[in-house]
Amino acid sequence: MTQIKNNWTDQELVALYNKPLMELLYEAATVHRQFHDPNKVQVSTLISIKTGGCPEDCGYCPQAARYHTNIETNDLMSVSQVKAMALRAKSNGSSRVCMGAAWRNVKDGEDFEQVLEMVRTINKLEMEVCCTLGMITENQAKRLAEAGLYAYNHNIDSSEEYYKEVISTRGFEDRLQTIANVRKTNVTVCSGGIIGMGESVADRCAMLRTLANMSPQPESVPINALVAVEGTPMEDQKPVEIWEMIRMVAVTRIAMPLTQVRLSAGRKDMSHEGQAMCFFAGANSIFAGDKLLTTPNPNVDDDMKLFAKLGMKPEKPFAKKAQPQTVEAQDSSFLPLGEKPKWTRPGHSIEKNKLASKKA
Ligand code: SAM
Ligand code: DTB
Ligand code: SF4
Numbered sequence: 001m002t003q004i005k006n007n008w009t010d011q012e013l014v015a016l017y018n019k020p021l022m023e024l025l026y027e028a029a030t031v032h033r034q035f036h037d038p039n040k041v042q043v044s045t046l047i048s049i050k051t052g053g054c055p056e057d058c059g060y061c062p063q064a065a066r067y068h069t070n071i072e073t074n075d076l077m078s079v080s081q082v083k084a085m086a087l088r089a090k091s092n093g094s095s096r097v098c099m100g101a102a103w104r105n106v107k108d109g110e111d112f113e114q115v116l117e118m119v120r121t122i123n124k125l126e127m128e129v130c131c132t133l134g135m136i137t138e139n140q141a142k143r144l145a146e147a148g149l150y151a152y153n154h155n156i157d158s159s160e161e162y163y164k165e166v167i168s169t170r171g172f173e174d175r176l177q178t179i180a181n182v183r184k185t186n187v188t189v190c191s192g193g194i195i196g197m198g199e200s201v202a203d204r205c206a207m208l209r210t211l212a213n214m215s216p217q218p219e220s221v222p223i224n225a226l227v228a229v230e231g232t233p234m235e236d237q238k239p240v241e242i243w244e245m246i247r248m249v250a251v252t253r254i255a256m257p258l259t260q261v262r263l264s265a266g267r268k269d270m271s272h273e274g275q276a277m278c279f280f281a282g283a284n285s286i287f288a289g290d291k292l293l294t295t296p297n298p299n300v301d302d303d304m305k306l307f308a309k310l311g312m313k314p315e316k317p318f319a320k321k322a323q324p325q326t327v328e329a330q331d332s333s334f335l336p337l338g339e340k341p342k343w344t345r346p347g348h349s350i351e352k353n354k355l356a357s358k359k360a
Pocket of ligand 3: 054055056057058061062063064101102103104134
């Protein structure tokens with residue numbers, strides 16, 4: 001049995017982050033090779049099934065209704081639209097589809113029933129299905145599991161301390177509660193965060209400490225570099241340097257040896273050489289497709305050229321865990337409960353974003 005360390009301290013992680021780069025890379029690559037095939041990369045495609053108009057105030061997010069960004073908003077897609085997009089993703093080498101909705105939390109009702117049907121449909125295409133729908137209750141997690149969901153993405157986004165500077169409409173604890181609800185099922189956990197929001201190295205490492213000290217650790221950890229979108233409070237943040245991304249990936253790999261470390265938002269601005277360094281440092285997954293949710297991403301041909309240059313091959317679906325069974329709606333053992341959960345609305349003001357960006 002692999003020994004996974006669940007008592008990381010911030011000091012240990014900061015010490016790793018600040019190591020001379022060649023030593024950090026060597027250590028991370030050694031851990032990576034112990035647990036993963038270094039020539040394999042897991043490819044996920046994002047589908048924004050409901051875009052924009054979100055009531056939350058996440059300071060980085062172009063989909064928050066309160067910021068004036070230039071995005072096209074869309075109501076919930078149909079199951080057939082999503083099926084067609086998933087088939088295209090499959091033919092482009094993706095093993096996973098991740099459906100994102102600009103919701104604060106899932107509400108029982110017609111829309112959730114439609115999402116459950118999307119999950120059943122994609123699972124039957126023999127692809128891993130992931131959803132990121134905001135906060136969910138335990139019963140909703142169970143219903144998603146029954147439909148055949150493979151992974152649920154819910155990011156903690158930053159350190160508990162810096163989180164308050166980024167989001168005021170729901171707390172860090174709420175995030176952990178949703179992750180705990182997912183953990184009550186056999187759905188795998190995908191949780192990571194964003195760098196480049198004005199946080200310190202200590203914040204980055206504190207975020208990794210929270211993730212690495214979960215038991216079990218998340219099966220996937222997306223590392224996003226902020227895409228600074230005009231109209232959001234973070235529009236003026238300076239771009240993340242590739243060296244920061246490489247260090248972040250390397251520390252994530254060392255702290256979470258078994259996890260899939262996903263190079264997520266921000267890849268559009270990374271060179272092939274920079275991405276190759278990230279793969280060497282232990283990244284073994286990407287989001288593919290011309291678009292993330294609302295912002296551009298490298299095109300699939302470009303990614304395929306990169307993989308060919310590096311001799312890397314896309315991983316097949318269910319390489320890490322067996323395909324979940326899909327239970328049809330009529331046979332479901334979990335009913336909608338119509339709960340009105342009391343998620344917190346902490347009293348922090350989003351104005352702090354402005355202070356944070358001035359400080360940075
Ligand atoms: N509404 C759901 C939620 O917040 O959980 C799901 C979608 S939300 C867009 C998923 C994640 O995308 C966020 O938690 C954040 O980590 C990431 N994200 C959103 N906007 C981003 C940006 N501009 N740059 C980098 N990452 C971003
Ligand atoms: C994650 O960590 N990153 C993805 C996915 N999980 C849902 C989303 C990135 C979004 C970037 C901004 C946008 O395209 O709207
Ligand atoms: Fe809404 Fe999610 Fe964007 Fe926050 S990150 S504003 S919850 S879509």
